[in-house]
Amino acid sequence: MELAMINDTVVDMDQAKVSAHDRGLLFGDGVYEVIRFCNGKLFEMEAHMSRFEHSLREMDMLSQVDLAVIRNRVDRALDQSKLRDAKIYFHVTRGSSPRAHDYNNSWQPEFLLTVRAVKDHHHQETGRAIIHPDWRWKRCDIKSLNLLANVLAKHAATKAGAYEAILVDEKGMITEATSSSVLMVKDGALWSAPLQANILPGITRSLLLKWAEDLGLEPQEESFSLVDLKNAEELMITGTGTEVMGITQLDGQTIGNGKLGNYTKQFQKKLVAAMQF
Numbered sequence: 357m358e359l360a361m362i363n364d365t366v367v368d369m370d371q372a373k374v375s376a377h378d379r380g381l382l383f384g385d386g387v388y389e390v391i392r393f394c395n396g397k398l399f400e401m402e403a404h405m406s407r408f409e410h411s412l413r414e415m416d417m418l419s420q421v422d423l424a425v426i427r428n429r430v431d432r433a434l435d436q437s438k439l440r441d442a443k444i445y446f447h448v449t450r451g452s453s454p455r456a457h458d459y460n461n462s463w464q465p466e467f468l469l470t471v472r473a474v475k476d477h478h479h480q481e482t483g484r485a486i487i488h489p490d491w492r493w494k495r496c497d498i499k500s501l502n503l504l505a506n507v508l509a510k511h512a513a514t515k516a517g518a519y520e521a522i523l524v525d526e527k528g529m530i531t532e533a534t535s536s537s538v539l540m541v542k543d544g545a546l547w548s549a550p551l552q553a554n555i556l557p558g559i560t561r562s563l564l565l566k567w568a569e570d571l572g573l574e575p576q577e578e579s580f581s582l583v584d585l586k587n588a589e590e591l592m593i594t595g596t597g598t599e600v601m602g603i604t605q606l607d608g609q610t611i612g613n614g615k616l617g618n619y620t621k622q623f624q625k626k627l628v629a630a631m632q633f
């Protein structure tokens with residue numbers, strides 16, 4: 357059964373309501389995570405919790421949040437849902453207070469969680485992408501609720517008949533995509549932009565970089581340009597929801613041979629195997 361949780365209380369998905377003073381609603385002032393529950397187990401839970409801790413710390417919210425309480429709520433919600441394959445979303449906002457920009461560390465944070473069933477266990481293998489300017493703020497390492505630039509770029513992709521928008525900064529370098537990381541295979545290496553404040557440290561991305569050598573690829577965390585990307589042998593996007601998707605067309609131009617690449621296929625297999633524990 358799909359369900360929601362508001363602070364400590366499990367509620368029907370349709371009954372979940374938040375305050376009109378919630379800072380998440382008013383300012384996007386909060387942080388979140390999305391985690392897969394596969395075959396009755398949480399996938400890469402420790403990595404998600406440590407990224408969540410980083411987001412809370414950088415938002416000056418860590419002292420108000422007990423991570424053990426959150427873990428316990430996740431377990432309770434999953435228990436009650438009785439689902440074996442699900443996607444868990446949760447966020448913590450800075451609290452509820454009549455709208456004013458400044459905040460106060462004495463506020464009680466607000467927690468919201470949803471559990472949704474995953475029906476098609478695995479995601480589509482290939483898709484198309486567009487290139488879009490990266491309009492986001494300078495702290496994309498924080499998984500914040502403020503996703504306006506991501507939303508606008510994703511809609512531009514949808515309007516163009518593509519799945520994702522790959523973001524390019526003002527210097528012509530690739531950062532990531534609206535809700536996934538970007539990796540490419542070129543000259544025997546698996547490339548992805550280095551972990552700096554301009555990208556989210558994607559957990560699926562880190563798994564692929566860890567597995568690269570098993571497939572005979574050198575993991576290469578270095579900046580690469582839009583020109584490099586267009587000449588990639590294989591291009592892929594990765595994420596908790598997206599899994600590993602081969603991008604076969606970019607702004608209408610064919611990438612590689614225009615089909616699911618061999619390395620991409622092998623990474624897909626590795627991820628599926630890892631998710632099934």
Ligand code: PLP
Nearest residue numbers: 535536537556558559560595596
């Ligand atoms: N980059 C962005 C901007 C994202 O929003 C996401 C996932 O939501 C990712 C990358 C992929 O991260 P992960 O593999 O941890 O899901």
